[in-house]
Amino acid sequence: xxxxxxAVIGGVAAGPAAAAHAKRIDPEADVVLFERGSNISYGxxxxxxxxxxxxxxxxxxxxxxxxxxxxxxxxxxRTGHExxxxxxxxxxxxxREVLSGRSFEERFxxxxxxxxxxxxxxxxxxxxAANLFVVRSLDDGVDLKNYLATHxxxxxxxxxxxxxxxxxxxxxxxxEIRATVLEPAAHVLxxxxxxxSGRLVETLLQEHGVAVRRERAxxxxxxxxxxxxxxxxxxxxxxxxxxxxAAVGTRPDSTLAARAGLRIRESGAVDVDSRMRTSAPNVWxxxxxxxxxxxxxxxxxxxxxxQTAFRTARVAAENAARRGRGAVAQFPGTCEASAVxxxxxxxxxxxxxxxxxxxxxxxxxxxxxxxxxxxxxxxGAQRLRVELTVERRxxxxxxxxxxxREGAAMRANVLVPLVWRGASVREIRDFDLVYTPPVAPSxxxxxxxxxxxxxxxxSSH
Amino acid sequence: xxxxxxAVIGGVAAGPAAAAHAKRIDPEADVVLFERGSNISYGxxxxxxxxxxxxxxxxxxxxxxxxxxxxxxxxxxRTGHExxxxxxxxxxxxxREVLSGRSFEERFxxxxxxxxxxxxxxxxxxxxAANLFVVRSLDDGVDLKNYLATHxxxxxxxxxxxxxxxxxxxxxxxxEIRATVLEPAAHVLxxxxxxxSGRLVETLLQEHGVAVRRERAxxxxxxxxxxxxxxxxxxxxxxxxxxxxAAVGTRPDSTLAARAGLRIRESGAVDVDSRMRTSAPNVWxxxxxxxxxxxxxxxxxxxxxxQTAFRTARVAAENAARRGRGAVAQFPGTCEASAVxxxxxxxxxxxxxxxxxxxxxxxxxxxxxxxxxxxxxxxGAQRLRVELTVERRxxxxxxxxxxxREGAAMRANVLVPLVWRGASVREIRDFDLVYTPPVAPSxxxxxxxxxxxxxxxxSSH
Numbered sequence: 001x002x003x004x005x006x007a008v009i010g011g012v013a014a015g016p017a018a019a020a021h022a023k024r025i026d027p028e029a030d031v032v033l034f035e036r037g038s039n040i041s042y043g044x045x046x047x048x049x050x051x052x053x054x055x056x057x058x059x060x061x062x063x064x065x066x067x068x069x070x071x072x073x074x075x076x077x078r079t080g081h082e083x084x085x086x087x088x089x090x091x092x093x094x095x096r097e098v099l100s101g102r103s104f105e106e107r108f109x110x111x112x113x114x115x116x117x118x119x120x121x122x123x124x125x126x127x128x129a130a131n132l133f134v135v136r137s138l139d140d141g142v143d144l145k146n147y148l149a150t151h152x153x154x155x156x157x158x159x160x161x162x163x164x165x166x167x168x169x170x171x172x173x174x175x176e177i178r179a180t181v182l183e184p185a186a187h188v189l190x191x192x193x194x195x196x197s198g199r200l201v202e203t204l205l206q207e208h209g210v211a212v213r214r215e216r217a218x219x220x221x222x223x224x225x226x227x228x229x230x231x232x233x234x235x236x237x238x239x240x241x242x243x244x245x246a247a248v249g250t251r252p253d254s255t256l257a258a259r260a261g262l263r264i265r266e267s268g269a270v271d272v273d274s275r276m277r278t279s280a281p282n283v284w285x286x287x288x289x290x291x292x293x294x295x296x297x298x299x300x301x302x303x304x305x306x307q308t309a310f311r312t313a314r315v316a317a318e319n320a321a322r323r324g325r326g327a328v329a330q331f332p333g334t335c336e337a338s339a340v341x342x343x344x345x346x347x348x349x350x351x352x353x354x355x356x357x358x359x360x361x362x363x364x365x366x367x368x369x370x371x372x373x374x375x376x377x378x379x380g381a382q383r384l385r386v387e388l389t390v391e392r393r394x395x396x397x398x399x400x401x402x403x404x405r406e407g408a409a410m411r412a413n414v415l416v417p418l419v420w421r422g423a424s425v426r427e428i429r430d431f432d433l434v435y436t437p438p439v440a441p442s443x444x445x446x447x448x449x450x451x452x453x454x455x456x457x458x459s460s461h
Numbered sequence: 462x463x464x465x466x467x468a469v470i471g472g473v474a475a476g477p478a479a480a481a482h483a484k485r486i487d488p489e490a491d492v493v494l495f496e497r498g499s500n501i502s503y504g505x506x507x508x509x510x511x512x513x514x515x516x517x518x519x520x521x522x523x524x525x526x527x528x529x530x531x532x533x534x535x536x537x538x539r540t541g542h543e544x545x546x547x548x549x550x551x552x553x554x555x556x557r558e559v560l561s562g563r564s565f566e567e568r569f570x571x572x573x574x575x576x577x578x579x580x581x582x583x584x585x586x587x588x589x590a591a592n593l594f595v596v597r598s599l600d601d602g603v604d605l606k607n608y609l610a611t612h613x614x615x616x617x618x619x620x621x622x623x624x625x626x627x628x629x630x631x632x633x634x635x636x637e638i639r640a641t642v643l644e645p646a647a648h649v650l651x652x653x654x655x656x657x658s659g660r661l662v663e664t665l666l667q668e669h670g671v672a673v674r675r676e677r678a679x680x681x682x683x684x685x686x687x688x689x690x691x692x693x694x695x696x697x698x699x700x701x702x703x704x705x706x707a708a709v710g711t712r713p714d715s716t717l718a719a720r721a722g723l724r725i726r727e728s729g730a731v732d733v734d735s736r737m738r739t740s741a742p743n744v745w746x747x748x749x750x751x752x753x754x755x756x757x758x759x760x761x762x763x764x765x766x767x768q769t770a771f772r773t774a775r776v777a778a779e780n781a782a783r784r785g786r787g788a789v790a791q792f793p794g795t796c797e798a799s800a801v802x803x804x805x806x807x808x809x810x811x812x813x814x815x816x817x818x819x820x821x822x823x824x825x826x827x828x829x830x831x832x833x834x835x836x837x838x839x840x841g842a843q844r845l846r847v848e849l850t851v852e853r854r855x856x857x858x859x860x861x862x863x864x865x866r867e868g869a870a871m872r873a874n875v876l877v878p879l880v881w882r883g884a885s886v887r888e889i890r891d892f893d894l895v896y897t898p899p900v901a902p903s904x905x906x907x908x909x910x911x912x913x914x915x916x917x918x919x920s921s922h
Contacts, residue, residue, distance in 0.1 A: 046836060046898045060838045163897075306903040307893045332891040339897040348895045375507060377521045409900040410871035413907075416892050417878040430793040431877050432768045434809045436624075437507050438802040439870040442767040446874075 004029045005107060006320055007093055008075075009083045009256065010114035011035025012044060012137070013306060014287025014313040016064065018112045020073040021317035029321055031075045032108075036082035036098055039138045040066055045306055047141040048164065051148070052171035058142050086111050086260045088282045110282050110320045113257055113270060114313065117250035117288035117304050122159060126220030129228045132244040135164055147243070153177050156243040157231045159217055161188030163340040165247035166201070169210045170342050172245075178209065180239060182231070184216035191356075192338065192349045193401045194387055196368060200403060201347060208343050213237075220244070250304055252289040265291055267302045274330045276316035284320050286312035295333035295420050296351050296398055297360050308334050335399075335419045339409040348412035351399025351419040354389050363392045367453045371445030373407045375437040382406050386449040388415075388425065395424040395457045402446070407439065414446060425453040465490045466568060467781055468554055469536075470544045470717065471575035472496025473505060473598070474767060475748025475774040477525065479573045481534040482778035490782055492536045493569075497543035497559055500599045501527055506767055508602040509625065512609070513632035519603050547572050547721045549743045571743050571781045574718055574731060575774065578711035578749035578765050583620060587681030590689045593705040596625055608704070614638050617704040618692045620678055622649030624801040626708035627662070630671045631803050633706075639670060641700060643692070645677035652817075653799065653810045654862045655848055657829060661864060662808060669804050674698075681705070711765055713750040726752055728763045735791045737777035745781045747773035756794035756881055757812050757859055758821050769795050796860075796880045800870040809873035812860025812880040815850050824853045828914045832906030834868045836898040843867050847910040849876075849886065856885040856918045863907070868900065875907060886914040 006029050008019040019033040033040065041064040049055045066077040078095070084103065085094035088111055096103040119134035121127050131151070133144040147153075156172045158165050161183030172179040181188065187198030188205070202212045215233035223229045230240045252269040254262075263271035263279035270285040272278055274293065278285050288304035290312065311331065318329035339348035357364040366389045374381040384404035391398055397419055402412040418428060428450035435442050467490050469480040480494040494501065502525040510516045527538040539556070545564065546555035549572055557564040580595035582588050592612070594605040608614075617633045619626050622644030633640040642649065648659030649666070663673045676694035684690045691701045713730040715723075724732040724740035731746040733739055735754065739746050749765035751773065772792065779790035800809035818825040827850045835842040845865035852859055858880055863873040879889060889911035896903050 043836060043838070043898070045896075045903070046839060049839065049898065054840050055838065305893070305896070307896050310904060311893065334893045337893045337895045339895045339900060341897055341899040346900060348897075348900075350895070375504060377504070377516065378507060378510065379515050407868075407871045409895050409897065410868045411874065413872065413894050413905075414874040414877060416875060416894055417882075417884070417889075420892060421878075421882075423878070428878075431881060432766070432772065432795045432798045433874050433877055434798045434800045434811070434870050435506075435766070435768050436800040436802055436870065437504070437510065439800060439807060439809075442506070443771060444874075 001323070004109045004323065006031045006110045006112065007083070007106070007108040008033045008112045008114060009086070010116050010287065011037070011040030011077070011079065012042065012116055014116070014309040015114035016041040016069060017310050017313035018114055018286055018317040019075045021314050022112070022321040023073055023075050025318055025321035026323060033075055033077045034081045034083050034095060035077070035079045037137065037139060038079050040064065040077060040079060041069055042138050044136065044138070047135050047138070048167035048171045050141050051135070051145050051168065052174040054174070058138060061138060083256060086256065086283065088260070088280045111284070112316050112320050113278070113283065113285040113289060114287045115253040115256055115289045118253045119246065120249050120251055122217060122246055122248065124217065124219055126222040126228055127246070129220065129222055129226055131227045131242065132220070132246060134246050135168060136250065148175065151242065153242040155180070155241045156245060157182060157239055157241040158245045158247055160247035160249065161185070161212065162191060162247060162249065163189070163338070166205070166340060166342045168245045168247055169205065173208055173210060177243070180211040180213060180241070181205065182213050182215050182217055182233065184214060184234070188212060189340070189347060192353070193347060193403070194353050194355070194366065194368070197347070197385060197387060197401055197403050200385065201342065201345065204343050204345050250288065252302065254289055257285065257289070265300070267291060269302055275319050275328060276312055276331060277319070284316035286316035292331065293333040295335050299360060301336070303334055303336050305334070305336065305338055335416055337412070337416055339412070341409070344405050345403065346405070346408035347401070347403050348409040349399065349401040350412050350415040351397070352389050353387070353399060353401065357389050357398045362398060364389055364398055365392055365456060366390065367449055367456060369445050369449040369452060371448055372441050373404050374439060375441050378437040384408060384445050386445045388449045388453050390425050390453045390456070395426055395454065396422045397425055397428065411444070411446060425450045425457070429454055465570045465784065467492045467571045467573065468567070468569040469494045469573045469575060470547070471577050471748065472498070472501030472538070472540065473503065473577055475577070475770040476575035477502040477530060478771050478774035479575055479747055479778040480536045482775050483573070483782040484534055484536050486779055486782035487784065494536050494538045495542045495544050495556060496538070496540045498598065498600060499540050501525065501538060501540060502530055503599050505597065505599070508596050508599070509628035509632045511602050512596070512606050512629065513635040515635070519599060522599060544717060547717065547744065549721070549741045572745070573777050573781050574739070574744065574746040574750060575748045576714040576717055576750045579714045580707065581710050581712055583678060583707055583709065585678065585680055587683040587689055588707070590681065590683055590687055592688045592703065593681070593707060595707050596629060597711065609636065612703065614703040616641070616702045617706060618643060618700055618702045619706045619708055621708035621710065622646070622673065623652060623708060623710065624650070624799070627666070627801060627803045629706045629708055630666065634669055634671060638704070641672040641674060641702070642666065643674050643676050643678055643694065645675065645695070649673060650801070650808060653814070654808060654864070655814050655816070655827065655829070658808070658846065658848060658862055658864050661846070662803065662806065665804050665806055711749065713763065715750055718746065718750070726761070728752060730763055736780050736789060737773055737792060738780065745777035747777035753792065754794040756796050760821060762797070764795055764797050766795070766797065766799055796877055798873070798877055800873070802870070805866050806864065807866070807869035808862070808864050809870040810860065810862040811873050811876040812858070813850050814848070814860060814862065818850050818859045823859060825850055825859055826853055826917060827851065828910055828917060830906050830910040830913060832909055833902050834865050835900060836902050839898040845869060845906050847906045849910045849914050851886050851914045851917070856887055856915065857883045858886055858889065872905070872907060886911045886918070890915055
């Protein structure tokens with residue numbers, strides 16, 4: 001059999017995972033990983049902690065340096081190489097060496113796109129100012145941290161109250177910089193938790209000196225030296241600051257895919273099926289540049305989470321490399337389990353909140369239970385809040401949120417198999433969960449919430 | 462309808478839960494709770510922390526004082542009343558007022574036995590010495606703590622390396638008392654974890670100055686003043702000490718049930734069906750005096766865990782009080798989820814370890830994965846060990862253990878729905894679990910273990 005050549009494009013998370021897995025599946029293959037930047041295989045989720053100085057060196061975030069990756073995974077790595085075009089029908093890609101600007105073609109049999117996402121920049125004049133930062137790539141993090149090391153920043157405005165926005169607000173406070181979060185939606189974390197829980201988080205932020213304002217940035221005032229000096233908001237306010245962090249989300253980077261004529265979805269994501277096949281033969285895609293199936297309702301969602309990136313990478317790699325051997329790999333979907341920890345508070349959600357369940361067309365209700373992380377009178381017990389979203393007719397668990405200072409995030413995991421399977425809250429009541437006074441009350445808040453939800457079902461009959 | 466009278470016998474955990482629930486189900490009923498001691502409704506699992514002085518006052522352990530329980534739950538409480546006989550065929554029970562010794566009969570329609578368990582005392586001469594303690598009732602805890610307050614104890618010997626034994630060893634160390642654990646089995650926690658994990662716990666114990674000896678106590682040397690001065694072991698050793706704590710397990714207290722002619726099982730437990738009905742009409746039993754069904758294989762097991770006590774109490778109460786209305790309540794079984802935290806290390810298990818799976822007749826194997834509690838390079842990340850027990854042919858998850866300094870116990874909960882349902886480890890691999898750097902790695906050790914187990918299945922074909 002002729003040795004196959006597999007090109008993987010994009011080196012942050014999904015790309016390296018796909019490249020390494022492809023080589024495992026077909027050890028004879030030539031696998032080449034292209035990355036336009038100088039780093040591959042790094043932890044982007046950890047950037048806020050790096051900026052906060054909890055992680056000192058950017059090198060710590062790098063899981064594999066290119067040489068190490070080549071040696072360990074037996075994959076060729078081409079950093080500083082931007083793939084500008086792929087021509088799967090002609091088994092070719094066009095790559096530009098960033099430093100020299102020189103372009104050349106290379107032959108490949110298979111292509112795996114892992115081009116990821118780009119941070120959305122506000123479309124406002126001044127958004128290219130030197131003191132406006134996004135937090136997406138390792139370079140973004142390094143640039144921001146260098147800026148903080150060389151400039152006196154007393155007040156930072158963070159645009160966006162999602163996971164990254166809150167993490168960055170905390171990073172600022174950790175560095176003794178005052179922070180203001182601008183979140184035009186009804187509450188912070190509105191994509192993830194209920195209004196009640198969102199307000200709980202806002203109270204905590206305020207206790208730590210972070211101002212949360214229900215406002216949208218509509219303009220930047222830029223000084224003569226090219227720096228933003230204040231942010232103008234839709235409430236007619238002007239907020240003076242020495243730094244702006246834009247954390248208003250990401251969009252799939254499908255530039256290359258579009259240029260190659262691949263089908264692109266409305267969200268801008270590369271169109272793939274459950275095998276991670278794009279619309280072109282011999283081209284797969286994975287990671288933050290695609291949409292995935294939400295298991296709860298089969299909807300296709302843009303949900304750029306690290307775990308999804310790694311898992312879709314494996315599927316893409318397996319199908320690209322298998323050469324007809326073994327079983328076809330399928331991506332089973334996601335329940336969008338995710339979490340954030342902010343000022344010691346863990347906020348984890350699985351599946352849908354009530355708001356999102358309604359948007360998805362479910363007739364649903366939710367229950368909220370305020371309990372304890374440990375036996376209430378055991379020293380150190382902390383308040384713990386559990387919210388469950390339940391389909392009214394069937395009692396099916398559609399999602400849940402757990403919030404608390406300890407044991408919240410990992411507690412939410414028990415909801416994952418239930419949401420995946422569409423289990424009824426009635427069934428959850430049967431379970432005996434782990435109990436010992438220092439880690440949980442004898443009847444866990446999760447069970448209390450499931451009980452209350454099941455009673456809610458009864459009374460609605 | 463004539464108002465029914467329900468007697469609940471036993472006031473620690475299952476009894477109060479059953480009494481309160483019976484009253485909820487039939488608010489017209491006269492519900493009377495009998496307890497021979499002076500306290501009801503207290504946390505027995507917290508006794509080690511009370512002895513360790515982490516919980517200062519015994520009152521803290523009392524969830525409801527009798528008066529409060531009567532008021533809140535509208536249940537009559539008779540402390541200091543020992544039920545010496547029940548005669549369900551004659552609608553009568555015989556009760557002895559402990560203080561006066563006076564006995565009298567009372568009429569009841571229904572009887573719920575929640576007589577609990579008694580701590581096993583070693584059957585050795587000297588086991589009645591004033592410095593040998595068990596840790597079962599609130600009085601046991603108070604007695605032991607009083608003893609420690611009034612005697613100079615430099616070295617305590619703990620008989621038994623189960624949950625309570627290890628908690629008590631830690632309690633001694635917390636009080637600056639040297640502790641030696643005698644555990645004749647192959648390793649500590651042998652009922653709950655694998656030998657590897659048991660040794661990991663033993664290493665930790667030793668690091669904290671607790672000696673663990675693979676020896677059995679065969680005698681006590683008692684001084685003239687009636688105190689044990691040393692423990693003789695089956696290895697011919699004599700271990701000097703000023704205190705002995707017997708934590709060698711419990712046995713169901715079925716004295717009353719036996720006297721009433723109810724069917725008793727080999728373990729000594731009161732025989733009940735899944736509705737918590739005993740062999741006599743109008744008599745139910747619940748809590749630590751019964752066996753329950755293990756969901757993994759349907760075996761009947763004696764598994765005196767707090768959560769099971771509460772859950773069986775609800776079933777017994779519902780069936781005793783319902784008067785033919787509503788649905789029959791069934792106890793669905795237990796996966797024996799349980800945990801211990803010792804010197805900061807959480808050890809949680811769900812279902813069967815390999816050893817116990819084999820004893821239960823399964824052709825099984827296990828996998829162990831050593832991972833991290835957080836992203837490995839996130840500050841504070843701790844080692845985390847996951848063990849899964851898997852049925853060889855089907856890939857079915859039979860149980861699992863999670864051990865670590867943080868996030869271990871609550872992480873084990875995700876195994877509960879899987880073990881309950883007999884899910885395959887292949888299925889677990891599909892899940893996206895909660896991830897954010899401060900609480901979990903992007904691919905949780907649970908998923909890594911499931912992956913490895915699934916690969917183990919492949920290779921055994």
